[in-house]
Amino acid sequence: MGRENRTRHNREIERKFLVEKEWLPPNLKQFRSLVIEQGYLATESAGRQVRLRKRGSATSLTFKVGRGSHREEREIKLSPKQFAALWPGTAGRRLRKVRYEILWDNVIIEIDKYRGRHKDLVVAEVEFPDTASCRRFQPPWWFGREVTREKRYSNVRLALS
């Protein structure tokens, strides 16, 4: 695909948990973090969506379709100009969050602290290389309720709500 573009056809095996703010690691700010801003140009049922994302200064467009094990994801990098031309189309369908990445027990935990109207929400996401390690995963004590299958905590729902 070359450096410019990335296509992933793999299943995303991940689990998602709520986190209470007061239980967040006190040294959270020492970890790698970046601001993520994303918006949706169009979404359909069956998880079909076109998302614009600014991750730090990197801008991209991602197409997703399907759910669960039939998820397909295609992503291209956008130039700042391409991004700027499309971004206004996501007005009213956006979200902002700060993402912290923590290495824990050989997996990367992504802590997303939402901003704006969802600013009380903190979500931890863990992605696994296979289903075995997914099942084996022992959440740290400060994780709250698991919301892996709860659609209302999907980014697309949060952006549209």
Added chain:
Amino acid sequence: MGRENRTRHNREIERKFLVEKEWLPPNLKQFRSLVIEQGYLATESAGRQVRLRKRGSATSLTFKVGRGSHREEREIKLSPKQFAALWPGTAGRRLRKVRYEILWDNVIIEIDKYRGRHKDLVVAEVEFPDTASCRRFQPPWWFGREVTREKRYSNVRLALS
């Protein structure tokens, strides 16, 4: 916006007519023509859609939202690699047509001959600079029924049907 991107916020004032194949101008092949292939990554009601298009060798992504006089359109050029990465996401939601451009009475008539499963369909589209010239327009004798407001002849419907 620079050469790379184009954003149009204008109303598209256009009329659309069916054309019987046997009534097409016999010298049609002398006019400028190109093959257009397009597919839809995602579509919503209210005309919200993300379209990929290959027009000759030029590749682009277009976001549209709204209907009628509230139509908004944002288009970016895509590199061949960007296009190739996203195009598979339009499988089953595509159409192909050959477009001929004819100058008639100071307007450009675009004749679209569809291919594939809609290969019996020929549509003529005329775009106008203002509503006055739109109303004044006298269709040539070989135009068939006007279908300007018939959704089933929209490209997105044809691609999804």
